[in-house]
Amino acid sequence: MRFSGLAPYTLLLVSLRDLQAVPAAYEQCLSQSYYGTYGIRRAFVLDRACLEQSFSLTQLGTVVRLQEEEQNLVWVQRRPVDQSLAATKLFDHELSQLVRDLRISATRPSEAWDAAGPAQATLQTPPVQMQVLHRTHDGALLSVSDTALRILDSGLPPYWQYTAFPSSPRPLIPVPRHAKERLRQALARIRFNHVVASIVNGISVHRLQEDVRYLTGEDPASELATRHSFSEDAPRAAAWLKSRFEETGASCDLHYFREGFAPNVICKLTASEDTTETLVLGAHYDDRGSFGSVRAPGANDDASGTAALLAIARTIARRGVVFKANVLLCAFAGEEQGMVGSRAFAEELREKGANVTLMIQADMLAYRVPGERPQLGLNDPSLLGTAELTHILSNVSTIYSPELTVGYFPYPGGSDHQSFHEQGYPAAQVYERAGYTKDPMYHKTGDLSDRDGYDFQQIKSIAMVELATVLHVAGFDLEERDDPDVDPLQ
Numbered sequence: 001m002r003f004s005g006l007a008p009y010t011l012l013l014v015s016l017r018d019l020q021a022v023p024a025a026y027e028q029c030l031s032q033s034y035y036g037t038y039g040i041r042r043a044f045v046l047d048r049a050c051l052e053q054s055f056s057l058t059q060l061g062t063v064v065r066l067q068e069e070e071q072n073l074v075w076v077q078r079r080p081v082d083q084s085l086a087a088t089k090l091f092d093h094e095l096s097q098l099v100r101d102l103r104i105s106a107t108r109p110s111e112a113w114d115a116a117g118p119a120q121a122t123l124q125t126p127p128v129q130m131q132v133l134h135r136t137h138d139g140a141l142l143s144v145s146d147t148a149l150r151i152l153d154s155g156l157p158p159y160w161q162y163t164a165f166p167s168s169p170r171p172l173i174p175v176p177r178h179a180k181e182r183l184r185q186a187l188a189r190i191r192f193n194h195v196v197a198s199i200v201n202g203i204s205v206h207r208l209q210e211d212v213r214y215l216t217g218e219d220p221a222s223e224l225a226t227r228h229s230f231s232e233d234a235p236r237a238a239a240w241l242k243s244r245f246e247e248t249g250a251s252c253d254l255h256y257f258r259e260g261f262a263p264n265v266i267c268k269l270t271a272s273e274d275t276t277e278t279l280v281l282g283a284h285y286d287d288r289g290s291f292g293s294v295r296a297p298g299a300n301d302d303a304s305g306t307a308a309l310l311a312i313a314r315t316i317a318r319r320g321v322v323f324k325a326n327v328l329l330c331a332f333a334g335e336e337q338g339m340v341g342s343r344a345f346a347e348e349l350r351e352k353g354a355n356v357t358l359m360i361q362a363d364m365l366a367y368r369v370p371g372e373r374p375q376l377g378l379n380d381p382s383l384l385g386t387a388e389l390t391h392i393l394s395n396v397s398t399i400y401s402p403e404l405t406v407g408y409f410p411y412p413g414g415s416d417h418q419s420f421h422e423q424g425y426p427a428a429q430v431y432e433r434a435g436y437t438k439d440p441m442y443h444k445t446g447d448l449s450d451r452d453g454y455d456f457q458q459i460k461s462i463a464m465v466e467l468a469t470v471l472h473v474a475g476f477d478l479e480e481r482d483d484p485d486v487d488p489l490q
C-alpha cells in the first residue's frame with residue numbers, strides 16, 4: 001500500500017466537471033497517471049516527461065507536491081448529507097480534531113482498534129504519523145503511517161469516508177460505445193409486461209424484514225453485533241449470507257481479497273443460454289457504527305441493500321425464473337474502507353475479460369422522512385456513471401414502481417458501483433432519496449430497522465426496479481411448476 005518511488009512528483013486533482021473538456025493533447029498523460037476518483041475529483045500523479053510535454057496540464061486543477069517520504073496517501077471526504085443533519089462543526093475543525101485524536105491515540109495504543117479488530121495491533125506500537133498535504137472545503141489528502149491508518153478507520157467523524165490511494169496508476173477505462181448501445185437497445189424494448197409485474201410484486205416485505213433484523217442483530221436469534229469488515233462477526237455474516245443465497249439455488253463463493261478483511265460473498269445464477277453476458281447486482285454487507293462502539297448494526301447502511309439482494313434471489317427461486325444471461329449477486333465487504341472489496345472483484349472481472357452489461361449497486365434504500373413520498377435516488381451520470389443505465393432504471397421505475405418519485409442525487413460515487421465504473425463497466429447506484437440523505441442514524445450505532453422512517457415498503461419498491469431491470473435486460477424463462485400457488489401468470 002505504501003506510496004513511494006514517485007517523489008518528488010506532482011499530484012494533480014481535477015474536478016469531474018472540468019475533466020469533460022480536457023484537450024486531446026493531455027489525454028495520453030492523464031490516462032497513464034490516473035490514481036482514482038475521490039469525491040468529485042480525479043487524481044493524477046504526473047511524471048517529469050508529462051510535465052515537460054504539456055506544461056499547462058497543471059492548470060487543469062489543483063497541484064500538490066509529493067515528497068520522497070510520503071507514506072500511505074489517503075483521501076478523507078465528508079460525504080454531503082441533508083441540511084437538516086448538517087454537521088455543526090466546520091470541516092476544518094473536524095479535521096484538526098481528527099489530527100489531535102490520532103496523536104492522543106498514539107500514546108494510548110489502539111484501544112478503539114481492539115474493539116473492532118485483530119488483536120495483533122496491540123502487540124507493537126509503531127509511531128503514529130499523519131500529515132495533511134492538501135484540504136478542500138469537504139475533503140483532504142493525508143499522508144499517514146500504517147498505524148495511523150488503522151486508527152483512522154475507527155476514529156472517523158460522522159459522515160466521513162476514507163480511501164487509500166493505490167500504489168501504482170490505474171487504467172482509465174471508459175465505458176465503450178458498444179456497451180452503451182447494448183443498453184440503448186434494451187431500453188427501446190422495455191414495455192410493461194404482466195409476467196414481470198407479477199414476479200416483482202411477489203417480493204416479500206415480511207422476508208425483507210426478517211433478513212434485515214438478522215443482519216442487524218435485532219433478531220434475538222442472530223449472533224451478529226456488528227458487520228465491521230475487521231470484526232469477527234463479519235465473516236459470520238458472510239457465511240450466513242452464503243447459506244441463504246445457496247438455499248435459493250445460487251452457487252456462491254467467499255471471495256477473500258485482502259488480509260484482515262471479511263470476504264465478499266459472490267453468488268452466480270448461470271444463464272440458460274450459452275453466453276458470456278453478465279449482469280451484476282451489488283450491495284455491501286459491511287458497515288460502520290459510532291466512534292468507539294462495538295455495535296454497528298447498519299440496518300439502512302447497508303443491510304437494506306443486502307436484504308434487497310436476498311429478496312431478489314428468493315423471488316427468482318420461488319417463481320422459477322431462469323435468466324438468459326448470467327447474473328451475479330454480490331454482497332461486498334470493505335466498502336467502508338474505500339470500496340476495497342468491490343474494487344478487487346471488479347479488477348478481477350476486468351482481468352478475466354468478463355462481459356458485464358450492467359452493474360447496479362443498492363446502498364441505503366430504507367430511510368424515508370415521515371411525510372415525504374417514497375423515492376428512488378440515482379447517481380447523476382454527468383458526474384459518474386452511464387446515462388443509458390440510469391435511463392433504464394428511471395423508466396423501469398415509472399412502469400413497475402410508480403409510487404417512487406425518481407431523481408438524481410448530486411454526488412458522484414462513493415459506493416461499490418464506482419469500482420465497476422472505473423473498470424469501464426456501465427454502473428449505477430440506487431438510493432433512498434433524490435437528494436442527500438436525511439437519515440439521522442447514518443453511520444451511527446442507532447442505525448436499526450425498528451425506528452421512525454425506516455421503510456421496508458420503500459426497500460421493496462426499489463428492489464422491484466432492480467429485479468424488473470434484470471428481467472428485461474437479461475431476458476428470462478419460467479420453469480414448469482406443478483404448484484398452482486406459484487403460477488407465474490396469476
Ligand SMILES: *[C@@H]1O[C@H](CO)[C@@H](O)[C@H](O)[C@H]1NC(C)=O
Pocket residue numbers: 275276277278355
Ligand atoms: C457480450 O455479450 C453480448 C450480449 O450477449 C454479446 O453480443 C457480445 O458479443 C459479448 N461480448 C463478448 C466479448 O463476449
Ligand SMILES: *[C@@H]1O[C@H](CO)[C@@H](O)[C@H](O)[C@H]1NC(C)=O
Pocket residue numbers: 187391392394395398
Ligand atoms: C426514459 O429514457 C429516456 C431515454 O430514452 C429518457 O430521456 C427519459 O427521461 C426516461 N424517462 C423517465 C421517466 O425516466
Ligand SMILES: [Zn+2]
Pocket residue numbers: 284301302335363364415
Ligand atoms: Zn453504504
